[in-house]
Structures are given as C-alpha cells and as structure tokens.
Amino acid sequence: MSLLWITNGVTLDGEAAPFLIQDGVFTRHEGTAPAGADVLDAAGGLVLPPFVEPHIHLDTALLQEEEENKSGTLQEGISIWSRLQQELTEEDVTARAETVIRELMANGVLAARAMVDISDPKQTALPALLALKERVAPSFQLQLTGFPQQGLSSSERKRQLEAAAAAGVDALSAVPHLEASVQAGRDSLAFCFDTAEVYGTDVHIFCDETDDPSSRFIETAAGETIRRGMQGRVTLSHCNAMEHYDDAVMASLLPQLKEAAIRLVVCPLINTAVIGRTPGSPAGRGIMPVRKLLQAGIPTACAHDDLKSPFYPLGSASMLQAAHMLAHAAQLTSAEEMRQLIRMISTEGAQIMGQNGTLEPCAPGDCIILPVSGAADALRLQPKPRWVVRGGSVLVETIPEETSFSKEGVGV
Numbered sequence: 001m002s003l004l005w006i007t008n009g010v011t012l013d014g015e016a017a018p019f020l021i022q023d024g025v026f027t028r029h030e031g032t033a034p035a036g037a038d039v040l041d042a043a044g045g046l047v048l049p050p051f052v053e054p055h056i057h058l059d060t061a062l063l064q065e066e067e068e069n070k071s072g073t074l075q076e077g078i079s080i081w082s083r084l085q086q087e088l089t090e091e092d093v094t095a096r097a098e099t100v101i102r103e104l105m106a107n108g109v110l111a112a113r114a115m116v117d118i119s120d121p122k123q124t125a126l127p128a129l130l131a132l133k134e135r136v137a138p139s140f141q142l143q144l145t146g147f148p149q150q151g152l153s154s155s156e157r158k159r160q161l162e163a164a165a166a167a168g169v170d171a172l173s174a175v176p177h178l179e180a181s182v183q184a185g186r187d188s189l190a191f192c193f194d195t196a197e198v199y200g201t202d203v204h205i206f207c208d209e210t211d212d213p214s215s216r217f218i219e220t221a222a223g224e225t226i227r228r229g230m231q232g233r234v235t236l237s238h239c240n241a242m243e244h245y246d247d248a249v250m251a252s253l254l255p256q257l258k259e260a261a262i263r264l265v266v267c268p269l270i271n272t273a274v275i276g277r278t279p280g281s282p283a284g285r286g287i288m289p290v291r292k293l294l295q296a297g298i299p300t301a302c303a304h305d306d307l308k309s310p311f312y313p314l315g316s317a318s319m320l321q322a323a324h325m326l327a328h329a330a331q332l333t334s335a336e337e338m339r340q341l342i343r344m345i346s347t348e349g350a351q352i353m354g355q356n357g358t359l360e361p362c363a364p365g366d367c368i369i370l371p372v373s374g375a376a377d378a379l380r381l382q383p384k385p386r387w388v389v390r391g392g393s394v395l396v397e398t399i400p401e402e403t404s405f406s407k408e409g410v411g412v
C-alpha cells in the first residue's frame with residue numbers, strides 16, 4: 001500500500017486541509033499522518049488539482065528563431081509556418097515537443113490537448129506526436145486535435161482530416177473563418193462534424209479567430225452540435241469576433257451555447273498580440289468577452305496556446321502567465337474572479353479533456369503544491385509548483401529560488 005500525506009496546505013477557497021493519497025487516489029482522512037505515510041509539508045502553500053493546457057501547438061513550438069514574424073499578424077505566421085512545415089523531420093518535432101512537455105510538467109501541467117496541423121502533404125508531425133502521446137502516457141495525458149491550417153476546401157485536405165481521425169486523434173477541427181466564403185466555412189464545419197461522428201472523436205474548432213465582427217461560425221457550430229446530439233463533445237477556441245457582437249446577437253447566442261453544452265477556450269497570450277492589427281478593424285481587447293460568458297454560466301477554460309512559434313514569439317509554458325494576461329485583458333481582478341482564473345487553468349480544462357480535475361475522495365491522486373497562499377499571489381508571482389504529484393508520487397520537484405542581499409548595499 002502506498003500512502004502520501006500532504007500537510008499544512010490550503011485549498012483555493014482558503015481552507016486548511018490535509019490530504020491523503022492512498023494507492024493512487026485521494027482518500028478522506030482527518031487528523032494526523034497515518035503510520036508509514038510519506039509526508040509533504042506544504043508550509044501554508046496552495047494545494048490544487050494539476051493545471052491543464054487545453055490548446056497548445058507542439059509542432060510549431062520553439063521555431064520562432066527560424067524566421068521572424070515581422071508584422072506580428074496571424075497571416076504572416078501562417079505563411080512562415082507553411083514554409084517551415086516543409087522542412088520538418090519526425091525527430092525534430094519529437095525533440096521540440098518533449099522540451100515543451102517537460103516545461104509544462106515543471107509548471108504543474110499534467111494534461112494538454114495539442115493542435116496538430118494536418119495540412120502538411122508529407123504528414124511529418126502527426127505520426128511523431130501520436131508516438132509521443134503513447135510514450136508519455138504514464139506521466140502525462142496528451143490529446144491531439146487534427147486541424148487543417150490551410151482549410152478544408154480541397155478534397156485532398158478532407159482526405160487528410162479523415163486520415164488523421166483514422167490514425168487516432170482525439171478531436172477534429174475546421175477553421176471556418178479562413179475559408180473563401182461564409183458558405184464554404186459552413187460546409188467545412190459540416191464536414192468536420194460528419195467526420196467526428198463517423199470516427200467517434202470530439203470536435204474542437206478554431207472558431208472566428210478574426211477581427212471581422214460579422215464572423216458568426218460559433219452559431220453554426222452550436223447548431224451542428226444540437227442537431228447531431230453531440231452535446232458535451234464540442235469545444236470552441238478563440239471566438240474573437242464575439243467581442244464585437246451587439247447585445248441582441250449575444251442574447252440569441254448564449255442560450256444556443258448552453259443548449260449545445262459547448263465549452264470555450266480563451267487564448268489570451270497570442271490573441272491579445274495578434275488580434276486587432278487589421279487596418280481599420282475594431283481593436284478591442286483581442287479576446288472573447290469572458291466576463292459576459294462567465295456571468296451567463298458558459299464553461300470557459302484558459303489556454304497558453306503558442307510558445308515561441310512563428311505566430312507568437314513569447315510564452316513560458318506557465319498556465320499562470322496565461323491566466324495573468326487574462327486577468328488584465330478580461331478585467332478579472334476581484335478575489336473571487338482570481339480564484340475563477342485558477343479554475344480556468346485547471347478544473348475547466350480538465351472537463352474538456354474528460355478528467356476528474358478535483359481533489360475529492362476517489363479522484364486520481366494528482367495535485368500540485370504552489371509556494372504561495374492564495375490565487376492573487378499565484379497569479380502575481382507565477383511560481384513553479386514546489387511539487388507536482390502524480391498518482392500519489394512526486395513526479396517533479398522545484399526548489400524555490402533564494403535571493404540574498406549584502407548588508408551594506410541595500411539600505412532597507
């Protein structure tokens with residue numbers, strides 16, 4: 001029998017609570033450490049479910065230095081990536097993806113959904129990432145979404161999406177706002193949903209990632225979900241155009257999203273950087289209207305998304321950095337809103353990936369212990385977890401940095 005006792009920790013709600021993980025699952029236990037248990041002293045730190053990254057690109061990550069995106073736009077990112085994609089090797093994709101997964105784990109992430117571009121005629125990234133998914137499975141849940149960066153207008157691209165489904169991806173995407181017309185965008189969504197139904201995958205759409213306020217593929221996606229009875233299997237990322245929808249459109253849209261049980265993913269790092277750069281376009285905050293969505297009860301997770309890629313030159317693989325950006329862009333700064341930001345990078349993402357995402361009795365014994373006492377300090381300081389625990393065992397440990405001052409030089 002394995003026993004891990006976590007003492008002196010606090011929950012996100014500020015309650016002091018000991019935790020016991022017995023044989024890999026959380027178990028109710030009061031009082032003191034049971035005999036023979038390994039002990040972690042949280043020293044007043046936050047004990048949280050692991051962070052979850054519901055939207056990241058491993059195939060494009062760490063390629064930023066290959067060619068600079070000088071305009072900073074999504075369009076230049078796409079054209080640079082389509083050139084770099086020709087030169088990928090499976091070894092290179094695997095090595096970069098492993099580096100990012102290690103960085104995610106060091107930052108307390110134990111599950112991620114990677115979006116894999118299946119537009120590459122040579123199909124280099126997909127087999128590399130499918131193999132990596134199997135290899136890391138004992139310590140890290142990697143899901144893959146097949147998405148066609150170049151759209152679904154050609155029969156070759158449709159065949160590639162079907163091949164990705166047959167090869168075993170977890171979810172399928174379209175990019176309807178990049179198609180040549182509204183009808184072509186709707187057709188691409190219909191094909192994506194058709195294929196997901198045939199192969200039994202989830203749907204995870206790159207939706208309305210544009211400055212165009214008339215882009216409303218979110219409504220088409222909700223309609224397809226309801227018509228096919230696919231509630232609970234559909235996630236939409238980005239939805240930037242929604243920021244500009246008027247109250248009448250939102251009043252019609254929100255009930256549709258609820259009926260479709262759609263989950264949303266906001267990507268505040270890349271989208272505050274790339275959205276709103278189109279000359280003459282409405283330049284808002286660059287993200288979906290998160291406050292309105294939360295008030296309406298629409299489940300919304302926060303993603304890190306790109307990491308040093310042709311699309312976005314920054315990123316640290318820290319979910320807390322993404323949540324910190326969202327705190328500003330969505331103006332979520334009350335104590336409860338900051339706790340909600342922490343749930344948006346943990347529990348909400350876990351729901352998308354079909355995980356428990358809690359510390360309740362019988363939940364898998366996975367958690368992180370942050371060296372801060374509450375949500376505000378977690379967001380402000382963005383520390384790595386002191387420990388990352390998987391199945392009741394310490395998987396990653398970080399010794400906090402220590403700064404010392406000379407007695408004479410500082411003056412305070």
Ligand SMILES: [Zn+2]
Pocket residue numbers: 055056057115305306
């Ligand atoms: Zn993305």
